[in-house]
Amino acid sequence: NAGVTQTPKFRVLKTGQSMTLLCAQDMNHEYMYWYRQDPGMGLRLIHYSVGEGTTAKGEVPDGYNVSRLKKQNFLLGLESAAPSQTSVYFCASSQKRGMYEQYFGPGTRLTVT
Amino acid sequence: AQSVTQPDIHITVSEGASLELRCNYSYGATPYLFWYVQSPGQGLQLLLKYFSGDTLVQGIKGFEAEFKRSQSSFNLRKPSVHWSDAAEYFCAGQTDSWGKLQFGAGTQVVVTP
Secondary structure, three states: OOOEEEEOOEEEEOOOOOEEEEEEEOOOOOEEEEEEEOOOOOEEEEEEEOOOOOOEEOOOOOOOEEEOOOOOEEEEEEOOOOHHHOEEEEEEEEOOOOOOOOEEOOOEEEEEO | OOEEEOOOOEEEEEOOOOEEEOOEEEOOOOOEEEEEEEOOOOOEEEEEEEOOOOOEEEOHHHOEEEEEHHHOEEEEEEOOOOHHHOEEEEEEEEOOOOOOOEEOOOEEEEEEO
């Protein structure tokens, strides 16, 4: 049982390049989330999904797209990377809303030059 | 606006001394509240959570937190810190239907010999 895994762990992009971050969970969780972590700002929600085939915007969705084609995977895409998207990205999943905790992946450190 | 505030950005504590981390929330209704810990280069691990009932909540690694409705606070405590407790600590709140978490900015804890 690996929990929540994220691929890749590190990435450096040039401005304007695109990439996809992959999140996978093996706990059969319904809900999945993408956060970004920036110094002094805690974690902020980018997008989330409450089930296969569904996605919704979080607090800071601009510049990102997501897809949840399979229940166990949640992809975060950057179509045209900008330096402001330099951050650490965390994926999380939970069984259901409310009283169920979110389990976090180890993070992806992305630098956009 | 709904928010979670951690007033202390950085705390230094001696090994063996007690630790208290502050968390204040601002929500229309009582939120679900969580404390997470993040060790350097790692993801977030849940320390404890509060949903309802007893206002003193016990967590892992010897941590506890007290919910005080009158003060809109959920402070984290540990009677005697160990060097391994050096990490960043995040308080988070949740009230909406989809389990979205709002995080405080985090408190960095440094443990000195």
